[in-house]
Amino acid sequence: MSGNDVLDEVFDHFTGQAIVFRDREVLRHDYVPGRLPHREEQIQRLGETVAPILRGERCSNIFIYGKTGTGKTAVTRHVLSRLEVKAKELNAPIRLCYVNCRMVVSEYRVLATMCQSVGLSVPFTGLSAGEVFDRFRAELDTSKVVFVVVLDETDALIKARGDNLLYELTRVNETMNRSKVTVIGISNDLRLKEFLDPRVLSSLSEEEMVFRPYNADELKNILLERARLSFNENVLSDAALSLCAALAAAEHGDARRALDLLRVAGEVAERRGACTVTEEHVREAEKHIEHNRVVEALRNLTLHSKLVTLSVYHLNGKAPQGAITGEIYEVYNELSGELGVTPLTQRRLGMLVNELDAMGILNAKVVSMGRYGRTKKIRLEVARTQIRDVFSDDSRLGLLVDYAPKCLSKQTRETNA
DNA sequence: TGTCCACTGGAACGTACGGCTT
DNA sequence: AAGCCGTACGTTCCAGTGGACA
Numbered sequence: 373m374s375g376n377d378v379l380d381e382v383f384d385h386f387t388g389q390a391i392v393f394r395d396r397e398v399l400r401h402d403y404v405p406g407r408l409p410h411r412e413e414q415i416q417r418l419g420e421t422v423a424p425i426l427r428g429e430r431c432s433n434i435f436i437y438g439k440t441g442t443g444k445t446a447v448t449r450h451v452l453s454r455l456e457v458k459a460k461e462l463n464a465p466i467r468l469c470y471v472n473c474r475m476v477v478s479e480y481r482v483l484a485t486m487c488q489s490v491g492l493s494v495p496f497t498g499l500s501a502g503e504v505f506d507r508f509r510a511e512l513d514t515s516k517v518v519f520v521v522v523l524d525e526t527d528a529l530i531k532a533r534g535d536n537l538l539y540e541l542t543r544v545n546e547t548m549n550r551s552k553v554t555v556i557g558i559s560n561d562l563r564l565k566e567f568l569d570p571r572v573l574s575s576l577s578e579e580e581m582v583f584r585p586y587n588a589d590e591l592k593n594i595l596l597e598r599a600r601l602s603f604n605e606n607v608l609s610d611a612a613l614s615l616c617a618a619l620a621a622a623e624h625g626d627a628r629r630a631l632d633l634l635r636v637a638g639e640v641a642e643r644r645g646a647c648t649v650t651e652e653h654v655r656e657a658e659k660h661i662e663h664n665r666v667v668e669a670l671r672n673l674t675l676h677s678k679l680v681t682l683s684v685y686h687l688n689g690k691a692p693q694g695a696i697t698g699e700i701y702e703v704y705n706e707l708s709g710e711l712g713v714t715p716l717t718q719r720r721l722g723m724l725v726n727e728l729d730a731m732g733i734l735n736a737k738v739v740s741m742g743r744y745g746r747t748k749k750i751r752l753e754v755a756r757t758q759i760r761d762v763f764s765d766d767s768r769l770g771l772l773v774d775y776a777p778k779c780l781s782k783q784t785r786e787t788n789a
Numbered sequence: 790t791g792t793c794c795a796c797t798g799g800a801a802c803g804t805a806c807g808g809c810t811t
Numbered sequence: 812a813a814g815c816c817g818t819a820c821g822t823t824c825c826a827g828t829g830g831a832c833a
Contacts, residue, residue, distance in 0.1 A: 743832045
């Protein structure tokens with residue numbers, strides 16, 4: 373059979389029978405459903421808080437905490453979109469601006485996005501943040517309007533750049549005559565308060581909301597609701613749905629994760645030509661998602677981070693219980709030499725290890741070896757085969773996957789002696 | 790009980806780069 | 812063209828530290 377025949381078969385199979393999905397878009401993260409089960413209380417509370425805006429008054433700043441997939445963003449978007457509609461009906465002047473600080477990670481870009489939403493275009497770079505802020509304030513104050521800015525994943529911005537922007541935003545109302553600004557901060561990190569200046573904290577948290585994680589039953593209801601819209605009738609087995617809910621509930625009640633599992637399980641079933649989505653498809657989906665996450669993360673690492681990972685890979689081959697920073701630096705130096713790259717300092721390597729730890733590629737734990745100092749014990753957190761697969765495809769690193777570091781054989785000889 | 794190792798991790802600073810304003 | 816600015820990525824310096832060992 374030629375390549376074209378194979379493809380024809382694949383495509384025919386896919387288009388001929390849309391058995392599984394009715395509308396898979398409903399399962400995507402950015403889909404805002406009409407109803408948000410188990411968040412009625414939060415919707416009402418947020419609604420009550422922002423309602424004064426409809427009378428042209430500024431409402432309290434709001435800070436929303438909760439882990440990923442607890443519905444913070446969905447509730448906020450839902451309430452604000454209704455607010456916007458109502459404001460239009462009543463002719464109340466409002467402007468909404470939504471910024472995801474993980475995507476828009478610098479203070480400057482956040483300001484630029486805010487400028488955009490008041491119809492002010494600013495250059496990509498070249499101005500100081502202060503200048504952009506002044507322009508934003510001046511433009512906003514040319515008319516009487518309530519400006520609501522939602523800073524989603526604020527924790528990302530604050531950890532990277534500090535709370536200067538938030539400080540400015542909370543004080544901006546003092547210097548404007550006509551317009552008013554309200555800030556809605558959303559954070560995945562409940563400990564964010566520790567990073568904030570007390571002055572910022574007090575004015576930002578005029579109103580505080582905490583979103584508890586969903587439990588398995590609640591997740592099941594959410595999934596049921598979405599499944600009705602996204603799957604065809606009688607396709608999804610109850611067992612598969614319950615499993616998605618249970619797996620996501622075990623992982624801090626993340627609805628996003630549950631929806632991902634459901635979508636991918638549907639796709640697995642579709643690919644296999646199955647008529648129903650079963651528990652087995654969900655298990656398969658779980659593996660699939662994790663595998664993709666790791667492969668993507670490994671592929672996108674910088675050269676030095678890849679070299680560090682590879683050094684841990686080589687060391688863990690000899691000592692699975694974990695290698696210490698000094699050893700890793702030695703192997704890393706040798707690998708860099710093989711590639712003809714200037715190695716980074718040990719200090720920098722320490723930071724790269726921390727980053728890899730945060731990404732879940734490595735596991736680093738500070739340990740004290742008493743008389744023999746304090747260091748980090750570092751292990752690979754992903755399967756060795758995954759490292760092999762991804763790095764073997766890399767044009768530069770491919771050769772180093774099977775390379776035997778000289779400093780390692782020396783160490784082994786010493787321990788044997 | 791004090792010493793001392795092998796680091797950790799904070800802070801300040803350096804450099805290169807793209808891109809704006811004047 | 813000069814002077815800034817933000818960003819990314821890195822270096823240098825150094826105080827601090829947990830706990831085995833003498």
